[in-house]
Amino acid sequence: MGLALLAAVGTADDVPLIQTIGLLSHRFGPLAARALERLPGGDAEALLWLAGRVTGWGRVYVVEALCRLDDPAARLWLLRRACDGDFLNAYFAGSVAEATDLHEAIAEPCVDDEIADHTGRLLLVLTYSQGMGMTLSRYPHAEAVLAAHLRHLERLGSSAGRYSTAAWLASSLGEDGDAESIGPAERWQSYRDRYLALLDREDWCEAARKALAAKEPGVLRLAETAPGRRLRAFADRPRPGEE
Template identity: 65%
Template structure:
């Protein structure tokens, strides 16, 4: 992967008089990978400062997608902290540039802060690569770990690729063992658990998660302590569905394993204060609760009995 691009770069850099602008349009008939390529990186290292200059020029002035991708690949291999603003800006177009932007920032000293900046602003495939990079940089970086505990999962289906790694990296099971955990972490843990119930084929599933029982038990314990909110009601109701016969077998495995936790979530949903919170949220037009009620089966939710 990237051999044809590397050949073009080597040819360009062999000429000491070649300026970066001559690379414009050279990659239109070449297969340009959007993921890190060892061959392109090697070509960048061989050219050194000239590759850095060319990468900066292509990222800033390239009007063709492939030109900009090659420029970012050069910066991912030989860029410096001076390139962070350019990498962050182009990384916002994350579906195409996310993989290389994440690599470029990850290899730089102090790259955690710009990665966090980018993670707060991207979605989809690009977010996946940025979050994975943050997981690799979490050890020894409290700000990264705290972000992963609170904001890594954003509701996108692609969260399934990294949810298990987030739980492992942050040692979420140990965090939830604590007596007092703030609401952001508890609510995010519920979202993460829900992702694990549909992540087969992407990453860690609930069945394969080493600490799944501790995660569920800890989450339930903190829900008991914190009480209801529209978001907690919604997440708990979805977990009741996902941990039962209607869940994804490839992600949850035998349903009987989860029965105590499913019963625990259902017991919360049946409590008067939780029902009252859900009814108020529905009256206020809370979109997640509205969708939940629209898809509920008869007698599934005590807060919303079927009409006679």
């Protein structure tokens, strides 16, 4: 009840209290985000503080509030850190893409690593977001963002995270993907082929093998799946039960 009152009539003096209660985000996330958003001009700094400390449903409410703010600092954070790997990211991925004008940001010739890597994660979320938020098939700039993401991968080279993201995108854009989220797989064939071509390059394969040897969690999980076993980097890896 107290937080509801703060959400309605709170002032800047109440921000520390709202933030503290907002850390219990599974229960109090919606009201805390609303309270901070309704302050004059929207308190982007306070919302960003909270966004860096909450997960799950709490993160959904805070990110959605940040998407509604016309604030440069919020936009920069959304471009780099909105998606944290949680399945619930699907509720806000489309809003992040639209609020940040992602298709314009990623089109820049030399975006930093964080934006390029986060764009890959965001695209991947859109491939399974049916029933939760905007899907890749309904995102109006999908082709432009996919093409730009591929250009940056070719420029930046491989890492464990980029390899995993590219591999899952290649799988999700094909016949094995979620048809309700991607629509006809034929629409994405050229992009899928380009991701697969990257994954087949020796330098990318070597990066994946090193990550596997180091037991990098994302690459390890990928190598144990059917899509992963079809990749050249893991072609000689024993299947479960064959070690």
